[in-house]
Structure formats: C-alpha cells, structure tokens
Amino acid sequence: MIKLADGVVVELPTSEETGFQVTVDQLDAAVTERTKMLLFVSPSNPSGAVYPPHQVEAIGRWAAERGIWVLTDEIYEHLTYGDAVFSSMPAAVPEIADRCIVVNGVAKTYAMTGWRVGWMIGPADLIKVASSLQSHATSNVANVSQAAALAAIAGDLSAVHEMRTAFDRRRRLMHKLLNEMPGVVSYEPEGAFYCFPSFKGVLGRSIRGHQVDSAQRLAEVILDEAKVAIVPGEGFGAPGYARLSYALGDDDIEEGLSRIAALLSE
Numbered sequence: 212m213i214k215l216a217d218g219v220v221v222e223l224p225t226s227e228e229t230g231f232q233v234t235v236d237q238l239d240a241a242v243t244e245r246t247k248m249l250l251f252v253s254p255s256n257p258s259g260a261v262y263p264p265h266q267v268e269a270i271g272r273w274a275a276e277r278g279i280w281v282l283t284d285e286i287y288e289h290l291t292y293g294d295a296v297f298s299s300m301p302a303a304v305p306e307i308a309d310r311c312i313v314v315n316g317v318a319k320t321y322a323m324t325g326w327r328v329g330w331m332i333g334p335a336d337l338i339k340v341a342s343s344l345q346s347h348a349t350s351n352v353a354n355v356s357q358a359a360a361l362a363a364i365a366g367d368l369s370a371v372h373e374m375r376t377a378f379d380r381r382r383r384l385m386h387k388l389l390n391e392m393p394g395v396v397s398y399e400p401e402g403a404f405y406c407f408p409s410f411k412g413v414l415g416r417s418i419r420g421h422q423v424d425s426a427q428r429l430a431e432v433i434l435d436e437a438k439v440a441i442v443p444g445e446g447f448g449a450p451g452y453a454r455l456s457y458a459l460g461d462d463d464i465e466e467g468l469s470r471i472a473a474l475l476s477e
C-alpha cells in the first residue's frame with residue numbers, strides 16, 4: 212500500500228483485484244503541491260502485496276521527476292513467495308538516493324520482534340538530525356539488543372530461508388481456508404506474513420445476536436465468540452477488510468480459521 216504524506220496522509224484506494232497495488236496514474240490523481248513524501252512498503256503490511264521490479268522503478272521515477280522524497284520500508288525484503296521478487300527503490304532508481312530514506316530492522320528477517328532494533332539509511336544531514344531527535348525522544352537502543360542485532364546481521368540468512376518455507380506453506384493454507392468461507396474473498400499474498408481478505412460479503416448480518424456492519428465490529432465479535440484475534444481494516448484505510456497473520460503454527464492456523472468458519476456459518 213502507498214500513502215502520500217503532505218502534512219496529512221492521503222490514503223489511496225485499496226483493491227484486491229489489482230493485487231492491492233497502486234499505479235502511477237493513481238499517484239498522479241492523489242498528489243498535491245503540498246506533497247512532500249511518498250511512503251512505500253513492499254512487501255506490504257497489511258496486504259501482503261509485492262510490487263514487481265518494473266513498477267517499483269516506475270514509482271521511483273515518478274517521485275524523482277517531481278522531487279518528492281521517498282521513505283521506503285524494506286523490513287519484509289526476504290519474505291517473498293512464488294514468483295514475487297523484492298526490489299529496492301533506490302537501487303532501481305539511483306537518482307532518488309539524495310531524497311530517499313530506507314528503513315529496515317531485525318524484527319522480521321531474524322525473527323527478533325520485540326528487540327526493537329532497526330535502522331535508517333539516507334542522506335547524511337538528514338540522518339544526523341534524525342539521530343539527534345531520536346536520542347532525545349527515546350534515548351538509545353539497549354546495548355544488549357544492539358549486540359544481539361549485530362550478531363544477527365553478521366550471520367547468514369539460513370534461518371530466514373527456513374522460515375520462508377514454513378510461511379509459504381502457511382500462506383497457502385490460510386489463503387485456501389479463507390476462500391472456503393462463504394462471503395470471504397482473499398487475494399493470495401506474495402510477501403510478508405499476512406492475508407488481507409475482504410469480509411464485505413458477511414457484513415450486514417447478525418452473528419450470535421450481534422449486528423455486524425463493519426470489519427471493526429466483526430473483529431470484536433470474532434474475538435468475543437471465537438476467541439480469535441484479527442485486525443480490522445479500518446485502521447489501514449480499508450473498511451470491510453481484516454488482516455490475519457500466518458506467523459504462527461499450522462495447527463493454530465487451522466484451529467483459528469475453523470472457529471471463524473464455524474461462527475460465520477451459523
């Protein structure tokens with residue numbers, strides 16, 4: 212998903228039919244003279260979309276031609292499946308380098324969520340100011356976390372390759388089970404570890420006496436009645452959708468989805 216920041220964030224249309232990808236034409240329609248920065252996340256949280264290299268390049272050129280800054284979040288760079296390939300925007304379009312910030316971290320590649328270690332790569336003057344702001348706002352990352360992160364990035368990527376094989380299997384399992392639920396349509400994710408199905412076909416009904424008219428309400432009812440946590444799409448600017456993570460065991464995925472399926476088919 213792409214957002215344009217111009218003081219206020221402008222959210223662009225979401226559609227499973229287009230693989231949740233935004234085109235240069237849509238960017239043209241959304242940009243204003245106040246637009247300063249494009250936030251680009253591929254592989255995407257929450258949709259699992261992965262922009263193909265030619266589209267990453269087209270969007271990078273679009274930003275370069277307009278002098279728009281790019282902040283590209285590459286945290287899921289090693290989690291792509293099938294034919295999808297990750298492409299880094301400043302590598303594809305080197306002319307954006309002096310207006311580009313890359314953010315990344317150890318949370319996904321090294322399964323180190325909770326260690327709170329990430330990094331920014333960008334023009335030296337900007338990094339200097341950001342470091343100063345961060346050191347006053349949150350002080351520094353704990354030394355033990357920094358040492359663990361250094362050990363992780365100094366090692367090889369064999370652990371992430373193993374995880375990717377397991378995620379790929381779980382992705383296909385979750386995608387299949389979701390699409391078997393009446394009224395639920397799930398686009399097959401190509402990266403990260405989320406499915407982002409549309410639940411629009413189950414809205415407008417009553418489930419165990421609760422009127423369910425939004426994904427937000429549906430998530431509450433699923434949590435209360437099936438004891439399964441999903442994240443409603445409203446917070447991502449995508450009403451009617453919800454994010455489900457497949458970063459958990461195969462058995463738990465089957466159990467959780469069978470509870471949701473049973474609840475929705477009552």
Ligand SMILES: Cc1ncc(COP(=O)(O)O)c(C=O)c1O
Nearest residue numbers: 256284286316318324325328329
């Ligand atoms: C797109 C994206 N960027 C960055 C992060 C940051 O992870 P952490 O705060 O654990 O380093 C996440 C985690 O969910 C994410 O989805």
